[in-house]
Amino acid sequence: MTKRRGLGFGAMLLLAGGCCLLACAAAHGQDAAPAAEQAAEVGQLYDHPVVESLLFYSLAAATVVAALGVCIARDIVRMAIWLFVTLSTVAMLYFLLAAPFLGAIQLIVYAGGTLVLLVFGVMLTSRSPWIRFEVRPSELLAAGAACLVLLVGLVAALLRAEWPEAAAGESPRVATLGAELLTTYLVPFEAISVLLLVVMIAAAYLVRQEPKE
Amino acid sequence: MSAFGLYASGGCCLLAQIGLSHYLVLAAILFCTGAFVMMTKRNAIGLLLGVELVLNACGINLVALARYHPGSGADGQITALFVIALAAAEAAVAVALATNFYKNLRTIDVDRGDTLRG
Numbered sequence: 001m002t003k004r005r006g007l008g009f010g011a012m013l014l015l016a017g018g019c020c021l022l023a024c025a026a027a028h029g030q031d032a033a034p035a036a037e038q039a040a041e042v043g044q045l046y047d048h049p050v051v052e053s054l055l056f057y058s059l060a061a062a063t064v065v066a067a068l069g070v071c072i073a074r075d076i077v078r079m080a081i082w083l084f085v086t087l088s089t090v091a092m093l094y095f096l097l098a099a100p101f102l103g104a105i106q107l108i109v110y111a112g113g114t115l116v117l118l119v120f121g122v123m124l125t126s127r128s129p130w131i132r133f134e135v136r137p138s139e140l141l142a143a144g145a146a147c148l149v150l151l152v153g154l155v156a157a158l159l160r161a162e163w164p165e166a167a168a169g170e171s172p173r174v175a176t177l178g179a180e181l182l183t184t185y186l187v188p189f190e191a192i193s194v195l196l197l198v199v200m201i202a203a204a205y206l207v208r209q210e211p212k213e
Numbered sequence: 214m215s216a217f218g219l220y221a222s223g224g225c226c227l228l229a230q231i232g233l234s235h236y237l238v239l240a241a242i243l244f245c246t247g248a249f250v251m252m253t254k255r256n257a258i259g260l261l262l263g264v265e266l267v268l269n270a271c272g273i274n275l276v277a278l279a280r281y282h283p284g285s286g287a288d289g290q291i292t293a294l295f296v297i298a299l300a301a302a303e304a305a306v307a308v309a310l311a312t313n314f315y316k317n318l319r320t321i322d323v324d325r326g327d328t329l330r331g
Binding site: 049052053056060063064067068070071076079080083086087090093094097098099101102105106109110113114117118120121122124125126135139140143144146147148150151154155158159163164170171172176177180181185188192195196199200202203206207 | 230231232233234235236237238239241242243244245246247248249250252253254255256257258259261262263265266269272273276277279280281282283286287290291293294295297298299300301302304305306308309310311312313314315321
């Protein structure tokens with residue numbers, strides 16, 4: 001058991017290292033745009049169809065395996081670790097989609113913040129007489145069938161739809177994102193700040209200790 | 214004929230150009246696993262993990278559509294950014310609710326929260 005856990009943590013560390021490497025490469029390619037030659041070097045490696053498809057297929061396989069791990073794992077902490085792997089590979093997919101800022105935000109906010117919050121929730125609620133609860137096989141079967149039907153329908157619709165034949169376009173730089181956020185999207189941006197404040201107060205209110213009467 | 218169609222028709226498998234449909238299919242798979250987790254887990258925090266999976270599928274869709282749709286500018290990425298922020302807010306409130314649920318019922322099993330049942 002301990003050995004398996006050690007392996008899992010090793011894999012997680014390896015993954016984080018890979019994320020950092022990819023982030024460096026992507027940020028380099030993005031921000032060195034004025035220095036055209038450097039950008040071209042990194043960009044060429046990225047844009048090469050074989051490299052891109054290899055990266056995509058390996059990342060997609062890792063994402064699907066980790067998502068299935070979330071499904072199959074019984075222990076809630078193990079589910080959280082599988083979810084961490086999923087979030088990290090999705091961040092790498094963002095890097096592959098030429099959205100390095102979003103990838104970094106995904107790693108920081110999701111993998112670093114949200115998931116830690118969820119694990120804290122697990123710790124706060126894990127002492128209970130009914131901590132292991134099993135789902136009936138019939139329920140599992142019904143849920144699996146429903147999801148399978150949904151998946152087949154979605155994929156069939158996706159493959160039948162006519163998508164524009166456009167190749168990958170120019171992706172916005174981080175500076176553009178910041179400028180858009182403070183001009184076009186100013187109102188939603190402010191609304192989100194207010195929402196985060198409200199959420200902070202609400203969460204603190206909800207979990208406060210009841211005063212003893 | 215999309216790149217995926219080429220792939221399906223038995224052209225050069227691995228070397229097919231990655232296109233929009235690849236990302237959309239991946240997001241569909243992620244969405245369905247998230248839905249499955251939401252349906253089968255009885256731990257309230259387990260349900261939340263499923264919601265996170267679904268939101269990630271949504272993020273992949275947004276970013277991929279922004280990438281393969283020329284002229285959309287920064288819209289897709291900024292929307293994905295908002296999704297991430299909202300997911301963080303949702304997780305905070307939901308963990309607070311789960312803690313409260315646990316304090317009141319001494320369990321985290323969502324099937325036991327049937328106090329309101331008639």
